[in-house]
Amino acid sequence: MAGEEEKPLRGIAEAFEGLAETARAKAPSSAMEVAPFARACAHVSVLFGCLGIAFKFAEMDYVSKVDDLLEASKSISTLQSMLDLDVEHNRVREAGSHTRNLLRVKRGLDMVKVLFEQILVSEGNSLRNAASIAYAEVFSPHHGWAIRKAVAAGMYALPTKSQLLKKLNEDEASAKNQMQNYITASAAVILYVEDLFTSRQLGLDW
Template sequence: MAINQEEVEKPLRKISVAFKSLYDTLNSQTNNGEVHLEVGPFSHACSLVSPLFRCLGIAFKFAEMDYVAKVDDLVQASNSVTTLQVMMKRDIDSDCVRKAGSHTRNLLRVKRGLDMVKVLFEQIIASGGSSLKDPASTAYAQVFAPYHGWAIRKAVAAGMYALPTRAQLLKKLNEDETSAKAEMQNYIDSCGPVISYIDKLFTSQELGIDW
């Protein structure tokens, strides 16, 4: 029995479509003064990225566990708060922004996860090689390493040798080379402005993004 292509799980396409929707939402507001992003659609889009960390294996197991927990918190927050801006304002008013478990702190961690995936995709597209070690190492070094201690950095470095090959990753994602590159580029183009928006939220409140 032939498999309907629409029934095949396409996590990469789901990610790119979700972030294109977020980008369109931001873009549609740019000429109307203050820009807002709802917690619900944002947290849903972020949840679609979780399987990608899983596909990368043990090297990013720490990222998967931390990322999933933080996204789950934002999903729960969406039940009681409308936008990222309102969510951040509540934490500021409650003086809990930098406390472990705060929605704002978790948002910053999730943003780094999105950024890591963006850099990874950029490196995969640029490299063209069969190994993911260099793209993944570059993405980790650029986004996560500055915030990790020696033990975690060492564990990640060891895990890099267990990464799937490029072909194995594409197989897990049910994509071929051409379709994967297209979806990765779509994510890069859409996620960049979303990340910039979140960075501006933090800097506008003088919170910084390096903590």
């Protein structure tokens, strides 16, 4: 029987299902802790790596931001506390702030969610359309011309759907199930993070 480390898609889905329970609870006692959030996000890094050069920028940026949250979790207990500390010290929008990095990580989670949604409704073996839609919806509005051009060129080097599933050690039926599990769970987690920002009037477009 394959271990969890050999089934990264399952690991991603299960990690976010655990977070989603906290996100949906909406009770003061169920504040989301930084450590499990960051560990769950770290699972997603392998997927960016599997997508090749088109998302290399996203992989490098995402991994560094997740590493920052993992480090922050050693001294800050909850996401709420993390944002409030940055607000208190007027460093929310500073490069390298935990809050800024959380927003970037949120976009990574969002991109994967849209990518999975598109894969589930697309036919054929190409990932180009699904990946292009996910990039255009989530990342493109925040990128300059040079990055957008590089990503567009990299789309031609994406793995096929079957190659991606092989890298993830999944068959199509199992992959679809795990992707749907992630879509459902991550939607609750993404909304939870967005609410942290909007409730503090921090916005989401910076």
